[in-house]
Amino acid sequence: MSDERVIVGETADGSDVALPVVQLLTGRGFVTGKSGSGKSNTASVIAEELLDAGFPLLIVDTDGEYYGLKEEYEMLHAGADEECDIQIGPEHAEQMATLALEENVPVILDVSGYLDEEVADELIKEIARQLFVKEKKLKKPFLLVVEEVHEYIPEGGGVGETGKLLIKIGKRGRKHGLGILGISQRPADVKKDFITQANWLVWHRLTWENDTKVVGRIIDTEYAELVSDLGDGQAFVQTDWTEADVRKVQFRRKRTFDAGATPGLDDFERPELKSVSDALVGDLQEISERKERKQDRVHELESELQKKEKRIETLENELESARDVSNAAKQMADALSNPNTVQSKLPNGDEELRRLHDEVVELEDERDDLKADLEARKGRIETLQTELEDREERIEALESELDSRSDLIRRLRDETERLRNRVDELERDGERPDESADASVSADAEEIENAVADVEAGDSSTDDAIVHGGGEEFEFGYVSVDDPETSSRIVVANDRREFSDYLETAGIAEPVERGSERSRCSTETAAVVLAILASEGPLDVDSLSVRVGRSPVAVQSLLSELRSESILDRSDDRRYGLADDVRSKLVLVAGDE
Template identity: 55%
Template structure:
């Protein structure tokens, strides 16, 4: 690439809306920023966050919402000019939120065009922040499959979530999924980091636009050298504050740009000796905050109910322990009573006739005592039985309480999902229509998977896809697939497995198939794969501890042989 020192960038053909980022008129196309993959880097104080704020201001000025994951609590200054929803853990936020609010936050952003600052700087437990970010990104990705609305998710300090070294947790995996597959749905991702060397290289190399501010550490300049070249690696150390190298896929040159200063309050500025007056900040309407507060109240109510159940369980445990102690004492008393009764009974046979008169009175007393002890013994045995039955009843209550906790935790989400399914399929979701609703869902999903399997990329199929399609169109193979459907947990998982392989044109993992089917676990995928493998339609291969599934094109002769044997057997049975 060559280096350009001035002039306006030319946006891609057909794109007219642009974001002006410098005083000389350098601009970025709106659609590319909203739907693409971006990376902004630079050491502390070089202008990285300012550049991100300039891009955010330009988007907000033109009426395009975005979601900013704020790690250091420095973006609330945007509220000086723009109405934005500021949520997080701090009291300064419009509302304190948790993972339970993730779905609503995404819906507000996409469905109601609400710009959002997701401030995670106040969460003391990093896992709470990561679960919230993952939940929001996951919901945005799911909604964008239907909405197809250009929308940008901007993530500060992205190296904390998708690091170069070590594995990725669920949050990092979700962000990588957005980066790789979000563009085709309209969901863009822009990551920011002070240390490009610490960011996963696969993410940087896949970015459509990159901004390189001043970097001085050897590891970071090595990243510049790898992406831009040696000349830029030497020069990047000398850039002034706010100055950067701009690299985009829609131009074949790298441009040196001086970003303009953001116009809103600089909440991320380094504190000085002079007092800084905080401006009046705007926020979104109270109705939107009320919606989120309603979720908070429901969640608090659920937590209170769980706490009550846990307290009740502790009380039940204490009662059980007390009853067990009473039972043990009663058993000990019973044993002593039996021993004493036996001892007294032996007295009558061991004494002589000379003491008969003397012992007659003692015998009567002894017999009376024995009768009382036996009566008490029976009473204690009955009491033992009652205690044992009580313990059994309490154990059942404990188990029911645990089950209720699990039910309480999921009932709201299940109810809402059931209602949405009914609305989508035009079926009133009540008890009478439950079976009809499930059957209709299976039918639609099976039809969708079968359509994908037979028609994917019909205009210009690749050689691999064409080979796959010829394979599954074979009559013997189709018969084998139908047999596999009978033994799998659902026919749609069988069709979905085949459709996923054809769509990718290569072997796929269980996770790929689950994502293709839009299900959260791979257990049903395993059932479908095993059923197809039993009929030699697919084959499995393990690579680096992961299982890959491919159509068994080379085994078609075996499928034909099995089909002929099956036909011969059917003819024989018919005879």
């Protein structure tokens, strides 16, 4: 590529003018001339030759006149118009630079359609910056063409960020492979540092004195006069790689459609342009869609913010109104508390004040009545809740009592059946029991029948009765837990009353009575339980409930209360027995007997 050249025109003697490709791509060029002199044609010719040679470039098109290149070349036409291949903004800058440098995609950056000049300026700046950054690494020969360069690098006035970046590319871009070509119809308006640093310049026809003076300063005063006589397409070409300082060149006409030509009366026919592939603009389209989604979200948030601000304003107004009402109420209260003030402001002060006072008193009485009624209702609700709880407890007690009576009836009937079977056996064996034994059995049977009748009738006095044979004594003893074979006689009692007397004598009747009252069992049942435990030793709840004919729940309540009175102890296997001191007291009583 170092020796490759492109032909752009010819000299007066018909010799071809060939420019070295590497100088065009990496150098600093400047093309100028008044409108219609051929400067844009020259830039298009250079672009066509580079594209024919396979070298991409990026053209900053400020007037929308370079899209005609698409008649022959597949180029990406990006900008703001719908006629562009893709609509882009500053957010696309990095992807545009990537396509141009890494994907070898020629780009026409059409900034003529941006209504906001700041957006266009930002877009150019960001793309130029991305090109400069990427070229530091790639070092690939590439040409950036900038139309109307005086708008970014003005001679008078300040240079913006975009202009500073273009000057930086002009000074330092060459070592990285990035060249720049500035185009302007007013050289007098272009910063002279940019022009003097250019290593190839093309001067088309200029007629304004300030512009011709620039030609005189840069080339020679002789050319300052000659430049105004140049024809269309003619130019003085000044390069630093040829022996001749200045050559007069007739640039050829560009082959592609001249979109920058002045419109005439003839019908305008837009040529068929080459389009780029969908895949080429896919990433750019995705960036655009992301931006649109972001903008939609921004609009949505702004709308929500406006709603919140309106809501805040409404609340502030309501707060202000509330304050006004509060102040008015306070003023009224102050006025009512000062009868003189009311009387002075009301025609009938006394009468109006009395009326207001009566209304206040009436409202207060009504409020007090409502409070009293509410309290009464609350009290009634609490009473009903208490009654409901009492009834539920009574129902539970009755259910437990019913279970106990059912068990007792079953046991009594079983005992009656046993006695009758015994009598029948004796009669079958031909043995006639003596009259006393027969009377005893009959009495026992009758007593059991009466007990059943009493239980079924609801009389609970029989629940805890001790049933015994005809006059025979019950011996109550204690069996040691450690040695079940050993038993010691403690008390000999013939009936329940006699055993209760022993409890009284031993000084434990009172705690037994207290525990019984707190439980669901009577004192008589407690005496029976103590007698059984004294006779048989420790037993569990279920065994005791069967023996005394009460439900396990009732017996458990009795055992727990007797344990709390230190009458009973409970072992680890949940069996209940007489406490040691109770057993010793009963032993002493037995000894006294």
